[in-house]
Amino acid sequence: MKEINLGDRILSIDIGGSHVKATILDHDGALQMDYEKIETPPSPKPKQLVEVIQKLIKAFPAYDKVSVGFPGYVKNGVIFTAPNLGTEAWKGFDLAAALQTALGKPTKVVNDADMQGLGVVDGKGFEMVVTLGTGFGTALLSDGYLLPHLEIAHHPITKSKTYDEYVGEKALEKEGDAKWNERVKQVIDILKRVFNYDTLYIGGGNARKITFKLDDNIKLTSNRDGIKGGARLWKEDTREHLTTSLKKNQ
Known part of the structure; x- marks a missing residue:
């Protein structure tokens, strides 16, 4: 299942315990600009981190989709754990929906190591x-x-x-x-x-x-x-792949 057009530009964001990093990618994951970073506030609340991201990308060129790597357990864009940011403040927070509203673009959020994996394997x-x-x-x-x-x-x-x-x-x-x-x-x-x-x-x-x-x-x-994994995140359909693999092995 393809979810990305050849003209799409992806804002790729990597949220870390010390810094938030971001860049713009093309559909193949090539950087369209050097990635920039800003310090992650100590134990940030969700609203505060959304504002930090808005500040970081204020002067960025236009983009069509947003990919985010988050340091914790994420399911369908919702945060379950955030051990290095403060789980109590983040548990149950729909980060994908919040960023989609704040940035006005379709947004996907996954664990940060998962997004990095898509970029390097x-x-x-x-x-x-x-x-x-x-x-x-x-x-x-x-x-x-x-x-x-x-x-x-x-x-x-x-x-x-x-x-x-x-x-x-x-x-x-x-x-x-x-x-x-x-x-x-x-x-x-x-x-x-x-x-x-x-x-x-x-x-x-x-x-x-x-x-x-x-x-x-x-x-x-x-x-x-x-951070290039932000592009592949929009090409990936894990469930379709796993279903196909299971059928082949039956």
Whole structure:
């Protein structure tokens, strides 16, 4: 199912715990301008964040659709969790509807790692994306299509810590680069055994701090590449893809 015309320009927004980033993409995901960013307010309320986005894109050129990556669990544009922004303020908030009203354009909102995944994967086999930033994000894709989102970040990795707490920004600051690298290596070893991915992509602002040798099927990616997923989000129809796959396997 195609939902995008060749002339469409997509405003792609990546909401992070430290910054909100945005750019304009063409239908293939090529940047039409350098992406710009603005600081994310501490524990922002939904209305405040919508206003921050409006401020960031005030001088942007015209666009036809909006894609948003949000750091939490999102279902049909509605926020269920927002661990690094404040879940209580965000739970049940229809961010897609709010931005569609504020910006006047059709809007889709997904988890930020899911959107980054759409921007960086090759679309071959079972691919996994992790993001190392304020928290720990994950996305799973099959032949380039998103699979249901799992909040692996909030699964325990030790008796007292989740993945988010084990390798997130606060852990890096507290433990230092060397110990944090040991932890990231341990996390990758676990993911390798649990998911048996064909390719693992590592993005996020702290990916550049990795110092150990990566396996041949692990690739580092940039936020600049990830934000391109905003275009593919409008081409994707996960349910149609999964139905077709199931029929083939019957």
